[in-house]
Amino acid sequence: MRAVSNSARVISQVLTGQVWPALADRHGYRIGPDGQPFILPGMGGVTLGVHCGDRATGYAADHLEPGASVRHLDPAANMAVQFLSCVGNQVRVESGPAAGEIGHIIGQHAYVLVDFPEPVAARITTGDAVTIIATGQGLSLAEHQAIVLKNCSPDLLEEMPGGSRLDGRLAVHVAARVPAQAIGAGVGMISEYANTDLMGAYAGLGEDLSLGLEDLRVGDIVALEDQDHRYGRGYRPGYLTIGVISTGQCMLFGHGPGPSTLMSGPADAFALVDDPEANLASWYHADPGAGW
């Protein structure tokens, strides 16, 4: 049964931003797990060829941010953009050759990450202006008060399979379950900003680094075990956090594919359903290569 939410009373705000450049410093190199220096793309700008439904790892990239990476020029306005934007919100391109095209937010990573079909993304670049219809913070479920929702648009909640069960638990379909020792950089930060990097997904590197997470896909809905993200991000036995993989391959050690937080609460408030189709690609931009 579809969970009853307060979506009719959640307000929308119109925000603006621009596609932000990739950033580097003059020393260039960063350091991988075994001490290997690297210079690899992935953060900032418009990362092409990787969309929801595609594998998250296996690229020569660091902190791969699929699609367009968006910020606001003013620091305080930028925090509003980062905090209020929610997964599933629509983003319209306002300038440049892709003006008028629509994408969807797939998460935050100190940038708001916007996935577009590949033919659209190919025409967007740094500096292009966008409009975000931000809606979702404040969303709650009347019959699941122990669960805190965040960064989750009412539209996404409506699309996600599962819902209220007769036993009072919220059924959520997840593509993967993540053990607590995989949680890396991002722990201790607030859960309306950036995401939680997962370690143990360094495709192609040592077996001793692996926690079996190399098969994650961009857009996967995942369950983070023993994680309480209601008011920040921390380890808490008996709690569960639902997130969406919004960033991919990392070479930087202690970092990795990252889920943006969607829901968090006591583990017994959830009923997880293992479902490989639990991915944003099932609901948004189903065939990104073809346009829509």
Next chain:
Amino acid sequence: MSGGPGAADQAAERQAGLLQSVAVNLLGVVEHPVLGDSPYRIDADGVPYVPVGDGGIVLHLRLGDSAFVPAGDHAAPGACLVHPDEAARHALVLYSCIGNEAEVRTGAAVGARGAIVGKRGESGRVIVGFRQDDLARMRPGDQVRVRSHGQGFRPAWLPADVAVMNIDPALLAALPLEAAGDGADRVLHAGVRAVLPARLAGNGLGRPAAGWDLDLQLSAAGRDGAEDLLLGDLVAISDIDGRYNLGYRRDWLTIGVVCHGSSPLPGHGPGITPILTGPAGMLRARRDGAGHVGLTESMLQLQ
């Protein structure tokens, strides 16, 4: 001194092809605590609180006190040093090592001697322990000379794959460490207060161990076997590799010194400054429990 490997023998180090480590005098400025427009942070249960003790000078908190500081947030034993220039601040934090000598250069406590007891990441802070009567005469803005020494130091007696960092060469021998065996069989045994699992590693993961502390996700209510962790204790954490950035690696061990107290923030807690990291076969932790003696005021001549 506790039967450690003994003072580093420079001749042996040269013979082993090791480079001589270099000391650098740096300037730190005693930090003033900073807060945002709102006085509140939010704890793990969603309760707002006003953070006290997060940086600056904290009085009456000393090495050997419990790391669970109920009214504090990341409270550190002594004075935190920073530098007004961001790049100089990072250098101060990266080069300063536990045990390094500090001397107050300005203000009412001029001439007072202290010692580095740890450091913290993010923007970067060096934590300096002083005698309480000296600390009481200090104020934010006082200038402190730090004799930074230790990065690049590697004693000949270390097992091949064990890395050392963030520790003054003269202090390492005073810690509860014993090396045994030869060649590939050489093992470093460290006495520690507790050995914790990787899932308790918190803020600091993914950051460079040479400049950050690693918070332990422990609260007074849920210590997960950490008993009463004390400031200055050595703590081991399993399956964490800290040679470069801090991150998960199976069958690895990282040992650090508890340098600041607990925090109500989720993902935070008492922090360790990493000093040793290596494969679990070459770096082993011995739980000394209540008998553990880590970094003490007497070792640093702060009594």
